[in-house]
Amino acid sequence: MADASEEAVTPIYTYKECYDLINSLPGGTPKSDNAFKWARHNYAKFAEYSAFEELSADDLIELLHHDEVNAFNEETVFDPILRWLAVEKNKIWKLDIMKEVRIAAVAPKYLLDVVEPVCWEEYTADPKDPTCRRYYHNAIIWHLLPWRRDSINNRFSIPRKYFSxxxxxxxxxxxxxxxxxxxxxxxxxxxxxxxxxxxxxxxxxxxxxxxxxxxxxxxxxxxxxxxxxxxxxxxxxxxxxxxxxxxxxxxxxxxxxxxxxxxxxxxxxxxxxxxxxxxxxxxxxxxxxxxxxxxxxxxxxxxxxxxxxxxxxxxxxxxxxxxxxxxxxxxxxxxxxxxxxxxxxxxxxxxxxxxxxxxxxxxxxxxxxxxxxxxxxxxxxxxxxxxxxxxxxxxxxxxxxxxxxxxxxxxxxxxxxxxxxxxxxxxxxxxxxxxxxxxxxxxxxxxxxxxxxxxxxxx
Structure with a gap:
């Protein structure tokens, strides 16, 4: 066996370092791209930390937009989003974030118990804007009226690419x-x-x-x-x-x-x-x-x-x-x-x-x-x-x-x-x-x- 003193530390980043890369580097740089890739592939782990709640709206949207968010189901994706939305400064971004949620991919019970209250809350930039509610209604139609699915953007029902x-x-x-x-x-x-x-x-x-x-x-x-x-x-x-x-x-x-x-x-x-x-x-x-x-x-x-x-x-x-x-x-x-x-x-x-x-x-x-x-x-x-x-x-x-x-x-x-x-x-x-x-x-x-x-x- 080799002696421990000879070893160089392998340059694999910690969770905080990856967050820092996401938050500080300009988009399009190789490190920034790889940091976002890491965050998608390790979404559940990354979301455990308070650093997730500190992400900007643009960064969270960038993160959620991809199919390659490593999550067992969309409920696993949405639970951390609820914590992010609970931060006062983030509340005005609810509609923009909800556009990236695969809302029709969640289980019906979760849709009723968890998603519905979020879409009926009045902390949007414009309280009369029905966009979030429209997403919710489309998800209900997706589950209850499958013959009408062709009229709905099916991106909201596509499961994430789960890998672990x-x-x-x-x-x-x-x-x-x-x-x-x-x-x-x-x-x-x-x-x-x-x-x-x-x-x-x-x-x-x-x-x-x-x-x-x-x-x-x-x-x-x-x-x-x-x-x-x-x-x-x-x-x-x-x-x-x-x-x-x-x-x-x-x-x-x-x-x-x-x-x-x-x-x-x-x-x-x-x-x-x-x-x-x-x-x-x-x-x-x-x-x-x-x-x-x-x-x-x-x-x-x-x-x-x-x-x-x-x-x-x-x-x-x-x-x-x-x-x-x-x-x-x-x-x-x-x-x-x-x-x-x-x-x-x-x-x-x-x-x-x-x-x-x-x-x-x-x-x-x-x-x-x-x-x-x-x-x-x-x-x-x-x-x-x-x-x-x-x-x-x-x-x-x-x-x-x-x-x-x-x-x-x-x-x-x-x-x-x-x-x-x-x-x-x-x-x-x-x-x-x-x-x-x-x-x-x-x-x-x-x-x-x-x-x-x-x-x-x-x-």
Whole structure:
């Protein structure tokens, strides 16, 4: 393996840098064109950040005009637009923005519940201008009177060109080096690579074009770190953490430079850890930051709007947590938040649409049991809500594909699963998706920027 000090940072831009390119460069320059292309191909991720709401009307129109807005459906496109329109200075642009929405491509229920109120609000430049309402009526006609569709501009019904690169990485005990990729065209998982990774129960984070494998165990708990370049296949050593950590929570903050990686909690020998360490790509070393309020092994972690959230886990003595806390890197402080409804440990989390989700894991019943339950947290109301049960259970690997929640794998009692399900938020139920080729538990789902495996971003 190569020494980490020899490595040059790959010039792939962060989300904020791509936003800055969009917002500051004149139209028509190569970088500007590629920045808009990146934003279209990574629309769901880009829309999570406050930078999306800061886009000018011209930039948002430019972004929405193309078929190649990478979104599972038009509802996924429209939800962030609602946030953009809620900004006072943006309200006068509603009609111009609505012209770029594929309004007839949304589901009828969404059209009635979400789009109709927007088109009936009176914050347009001219309150008597019926243009937005005309779009809405055309969408109603499209759904209810299909024989009249020829009289309507069919551009408003054409779905976006949906594409995504989603990787299922490793597992806790078996097939730890296996990476599978989901093909959105065939809707199947294909085995992409098998890495020569010996450790188990490690944490995973994506930094530019490299997967980082952090802590875990070999013959004993380790503090070592390796990175795997998913383009070249090169595996190399990185600087080690200050402490050994088995099953740490790992998150990546990639909104600004330098990109930072956090290793949170985990197990050291027989003790659960409160401590947290941060790695950044400039120094490429680990430093301590403020510890959590509670020691957590097998915790769930996630980031939303540049805030880190950590919850659940156990204290190392088979006492499971449902407590929940958040960390602000700007203040270096952890804050307790509303606890989950259920105690859970060795579980994964995901975020979409401004909400946080905790999936499965293990809980305490008559002994340790695998959980079919999952729940949703709203950061605004500070409340958790139980969601419809999953068919599968325990340490499932949840992820998001252009705004839609799914999971694969899981299982308990040394019986790993390969099955998966996708959640339809409109119908409020799960449907089956393709199985993994290799059954495993404790998978990490990694959303890879669309162009990352073939070229660099925004260059």
């Amino acid at each position: 690169r989603v990787l299922a990485v490793g597992g806790w005990d078996k097939a730890t080096g296996v990476i599978e990729e989901y093909d959105t065209n065939s809707k199947q998982w294909t085995e992409l690579k098998t890495m020569n990774i010996q450790r188990t129960f490690y944490g995973v984070g994506l930094v530019r074009d490299k997967l980082m494998f952090i802590g875990g165990r070999l013959k004993s708990h380790v503090n070592t770190v390796e990175s795997y370049n998913i383009v070249t296949g090169e595996l190399r050593k990185e600087s080690s953490m200050n402490e050994v950590r088995d099953c740490p929570g790992v998150v990546v903050l990639d909104y600004e430079q330098p990109i930072t990686v956090y290793a949170i909690g985990g197990m050291k020998n027989k003790d659960a850890l409160k401590t947290v360490e941060k790695w950044d790509e400039e120094s490429r070393t680990w430093t301590y930051v403020a510890p959590m309020n509670e020691a957590r092994d097998g915790l769930g972690v996630v980031t939303l709007n540049n805030i880190i959230y950590a919850c659940g886990g156990n204290n190392g003595n088979n006492e499971y947590h449902k407590s929940f806390e958040s960390y602000d890197p700007k203040t270096d402080k952890w804050t307790m938040r509303a606890p989950m409804n259920r105690k859970r440990s060795y579980f994964k989390m995901a975020t979409v649409g401004g909400m946080i989700y905790a999936f499965g894991g293990y809980g305490m019943g008559y002994g340790i049991v695998g959980l079919h339950t999952w729940e949703r947290y709203d950061p605004i109301t500070d409340l958790w809500t139980e969601m419809p049960k999953m068919e599968h259970y325990a340490a499932v690997g949840p992820g998001v594909m252009s705004g839609r929640i799914f999971y694969v794998g899981g299982g308990a009692n040394q019986s790993a699963q390969s099955e998966g399900e996708e959640y339809d938020n409109n119908k409020g139920k799960w449907t089956k998706i393709a199985k993994l080729n290799v059954a495993r538990e404790g998978i990490t789902i990694v959303n890879v920027p669309y162009e990352l495996l073939s070229t660099q971003l925004c260059q």
